[in-house]
Amino acid sequence: MKPISLIFKNDLKRRAKSPFSILVLLIIPFVLTTLIGSIFGQNDEENKLPSIKVLLADNDKNLISKFLTGSFDTSQMKDMFQVTIVEEPAGQKLISKGKASALVIIPKNFTEDILSVKKTQIRVIKNPSEQFLPNIVEEYLNTVAVLLSGAVQVFEPEVKEIKALMDTPFEKIPMAGASPFMEKIQEKFKILQKYLSPLLLELQQETIGKKEAKKKPSFNIFSAILPMISIMFLMFIIEVFMREILTEREDGKLKRIMFAPVRPMDYIVARIISGWIFGIMVYAIVVVAGILFFKIKWGNYFYLAILVAVTCFWIASLFALMYAFFKNKNQAGAFISPIILAFSVFGGSMMPIEQMPHAFKYIANFTLNYWFIQGTGHIGRYVFPSTAVLSMAVTGIILFSAAAHALNKRITV
Amino acid sequence: MENTILEIKNITKSYDEITALSNFSLSLHKGEVLGLLGPNGAGKTTLISILSGTVKDFTGTVSFKNQDLFSNRQLKNYIGIVPQDMAFYEDLSATDNLLFWGGLYEVSYPELKKRVHDILETVELSARAKEPISRFSGGMKRRLNIAIGLIHKPELLLLDEPTVGIDVQAKVNILDIIKNVGAAGTSVIFTTHQLAEVEQTCSRIAIMDKGVVLAQGTMDELIKIVGEKEIVDVDGDFTADRFSEVMKGIDGKGIEILSVTDKVASMAFDNTDRIPSLMERLFKNNIAVRDLKIKSPNLEAVFLKLTGRTLRD
Numbered sequence: 249m250k251p252i253s254l255i256f257k258n259d260l261k262r263r264a265k266s267p268f269s270i271l272v273l274l275i276i277p278f279v280l281t282t283l284i285g286s287i288f289g290q291n292d293e294e295n296k297l298p299s300i301k302v303l304l305a306d307n308d309k310n311l312i313s314k315f316l317t318g319s320f321d322t323s324q325m326k327d328m329f330q331v332t333i334v335e336e337p338a339g340q341k342l343i344s345k346g347k348a349s350a351l352v353i354i355p356k357n358f359t360e361d362i363l364s365v366k367k368t369q370i371r372v373i374k375n376p377s378e379q380f381l382p383n384i385v386e387e388y389l390n391t392v393a394v395l396l397s398g399a400v401q402v403f404e405p406e407v408k409e410i411k412a413l414m415d416t417p418f419e420k421i422p423m424a425g426a427s428p429f430m431e432k433i434q435e436k437f438k439i440l441q442k443y444l445s446p447l448l449l450e451l452q453q454e455t456i457g458k459k460e461a462k463k464k465p466s467f468n469i470f471s472a473i474l475p476m477i478s479i480m481f482l483m484f485i486i487e488v489f490m491r492e493i494l495t496e497r498e499d500g501k502l503k504r505i506m507f508a509p510v511r512p513m514d515y516i517v518a519r520i521i522s523g524w525i526f527g528i529m530v531y532a533i534v535v536v537a538g539i540l541f542f543k544i545k546w547g548n549y550f551y552l553a554i555l556v557a558v559t560c561f562w563i564a565s566l567f568a569l570m571y572a573f574f575k576n577k578n579q580a581g582a583f584i585s586p587i588i589l590a591f592s593v594f595g596g597s598m599m600p601i602e603q604m605p606h607a608f609k610y611i612a613n614f615t616l617n618y619w620f621i622q623g624t625g626h627i628g629r630y631v632f633p634s635t636a637v638l639s640m641a642v643t644g645i646i647l648f649s650a651a652a653h654a655l656n657k658r659i660t661v
Numbered sequence: 662m663e664n665t666i667l668e669i670k671n672i673t674k675s676y677d678e679i680t681a682l683s684n685f686s687l688s689l690h691k692g693e694v695l696g697l698l699g700p701n702g703a704g705k706t707t708l709i710s711i712l713s714g715t716v717k718d719f720t721g722t723v724s725f726k727n728q729d730l731f732s733n734r735q736l737k738n739y740i741g742i743v744p745q746d747m748a749f750y751e752d753l754s755a756t757d758n759l760l761f762w763g764g765l766y767e768v769s770y771p772e773l774k775k776r777v778h779d780i781l782e783t784v785e786l787s788a789r790a791k792e793p794i795s796r797f798s799g800g801m802k803r804r805l806n807i808a809i810g811l812i813h814k815p816e817l818l819l820l821d822e823p824t825v826g827i828d829v830q831a832k833v834n835i836l837d838i839i840k841n842v843g844a845a846g847t848s849v850i851f852t853t854h855q856l857a858e859v860e861q862t863c864s865r866i867a868i869m870d871k872g873v874v875l876a877q878g879t880m881d882e883l884i885k886i887v888g889e890k891e892i893v894d895v896d897g898d899f900t901a902d903r904f905s906e907v908m909k910g911i912d913g914k915g916i917e918i919l920s921v922t923d924k925v926a927s928m929a930f931d932n933t934d935r936i937p938s939l940m941e942r943l944f945k946n947n948i949a950v951r952d953l954k955i956k957s958p959n960l961e962a963v964f965l966k967l968t969g970r971t972l973r974d
Contacts, residue, residue, distance in 0.1 A: 500744055
């Protein structure tokens with residue numbers, strides 16, 4: 249154990265004296281996460297629909313048209329619609345200029361026609377440059393129309409009586425005759441009240457996102473982006489550590505270490521453990537910074553520790569194996585970055601796996617990035633990522649064995 | 662032999678077609694400073710690499726303190742190696758480096774700290790102990806390189822060309838350190854191709870070339886190989902072939918040609934009285950002589966006699 253701890257402490261000391269390269273590699277994922285998260289991120293405020301501008305031309309200006317106009321002014325509808333009462337020609341001009349989402353035209357005699365139980369029409373002129381908002385106005389008016397038609401059918405005799413009363417001059421209205429009529433209306437209301445208050449059939453409002461929000465923390469886009477990007481940079485950081493294998497071999501330090509009573513395997517294990525532990529330390533910083541800066545809730549931290557440990561071991565073993573074969577720094581430089589980038593592209597560090605072509609998704613299964621990102625996703629939902637951990641642990645052990653064998657051959661001539 | 666600390670027997674090592682060491686044998690006594698003298702490619706570094714355990718796949722045996730050197734890893738605690746490369750961490754200080762390299766051996770931490778202090782005094786680096794090595798001069802780095810080899814107080818110190826690429830003053834410092842280490846009882850094998858260095862530093866010298874030891878002994882013993890002769894170097898306008906042709910008939914009659922190259926010839930004379938007759942012969946054959954030097958027998962002459970070429974060749 250002595251050579252292992254000695255080599256690890258020595259590496260730490262050297263990194264502490266010149267931390268710049270590691271710090272840059274540590275900061276970049278946070279900058280990228282902030283940028284991408286800010287561009288694609290959403291919050292509740294942004295999820296709200298904009299207020300829909302509606303122009304309303306009331307050519308009737310009577311009882312029911314005023315009821316319809318007033319319906320836009322209820323507390324619920326106020327948030328959704330911003331209604332401007334206009335004359336029809338002015339409204340036509342404004343809608344043609346695209347100044348509103350829709351123009352609603354209530355025809356003349358609208359109230360008269362409804363009270364006469366005659367068919368009538370409300371015109372809705374939609375702004376062609378908008379696709380979604382005018383349809384909301386249309387749907388809303390459809391609903392109002394259904395309600396009005398239903399109400400007129402239920403109260404048809406009463407409506408007719410009201411119509412007759414309205415047509416009669418005020419001084420000629422038979423007040424005594426009106427009393428039984430009012431009683432009838434009252435009775436109907438009493439019967440209806442059983443159904444209306446409380447409503448027999450209630451509409452339960454539910455939004456999928458909001459229902460989940462009660463159980464779990466709201467979706468934080470940074471919690472998806474940071475693991476994607478940080479795994480790529482974790483590979484670069486551990487690679488910096490594992491590069492020491494090549495540097496020490498080239499400048500004779502490895503030979504000098506072998507002069508001491510240190511077995512080649514001690515050195516190999518020391519190097520891999522050094523990269524492994526440093527990777528874990530770096531990712532601990534990523535996790536804490538993620539909590540502080542992006543308010544990320546990582547889920548179960550014990551599971552996360554296991555996932556990170558297995559991941560770092562895998563990366564350290566991979567690069568130990570690669571550095572057993574590279575003959576010099578030029579060769580390593582030509583291969584390492586493209587390999588990390590390929591892992592990142594296919595593994596989902598640069599774009600979500602779901603948005604990739606099918607063939608790419610298949611290749612993703614062979615990348616560390618994919619398993620790590622999947623793993624953090626599971627842990628965020630408090631599920632242990634057993635497949636990811638098992639896959640990486642098994643392949644990591646294979647890589648470690650291969651690296652130990654190859655390096656052992658390399659160290660002795 | 663009881664006094665022998667290292668016994669190398671019949672080592673042969675080849676790299677593909679090239680034989681680096683051929684049936685190489687050598688022994689070293691306790692407290693002895695052995696200079697291993699040979700030109701580039703003689704096999705000196707291969708020998709050091711074999712002794713340090715970084716080169717395998719050779720034949721022969723090496724016994725250290727009467728044990729097979731390669732069967733017991735712990736024996737490495739008694740061997741210090743100073744490689745040709747300045748192999749240490751340039752971003753760390755001399756103290757940090759010594760603590761790291763010394764820590765690889767069986768030395769307790771408090772003892773190691775004390776030794777770091779002492780060894781920095783020995784190599785005269787105490788004043789710069791906390792500075793990063795990247796700021797050191799070449800000579801200071803060479804001294805630190807030796808300090809790392811000595812930090813665990815080895816019984817045998819192997820130095821592979823420890824004076825390469827440094828100025829005269831730094832070279833003198835390093836040779837003094839080696840002499841002092843030897844005087845303190847540590848056995849030393851010191852490879853070089855600088856004749857003057859071994860002459861000044863070593864109690865015994867082994868001359869090797871092409872993977873074999875040609876001769877070994879003290880300075881006096883080696884000079885006897887040349888005999889009680891004077892060495893005459895002739896510098897003139899001639900080719901090696903022309904000079905050899907002119908000298909036909911003289912060679913062996915009190916004059917021994919050690920080496921001839923274009924423009925320079927080296928000869929051993931039983932008696933310097935014969936020099937005028939040599940000059941006359943050269944003039945008669947239209948060979949212009951620019952310079953003629955008469956030297957006492959030295960290692961260079963021994964090396965010339967043994968290999969037929971100078972160390973610079």
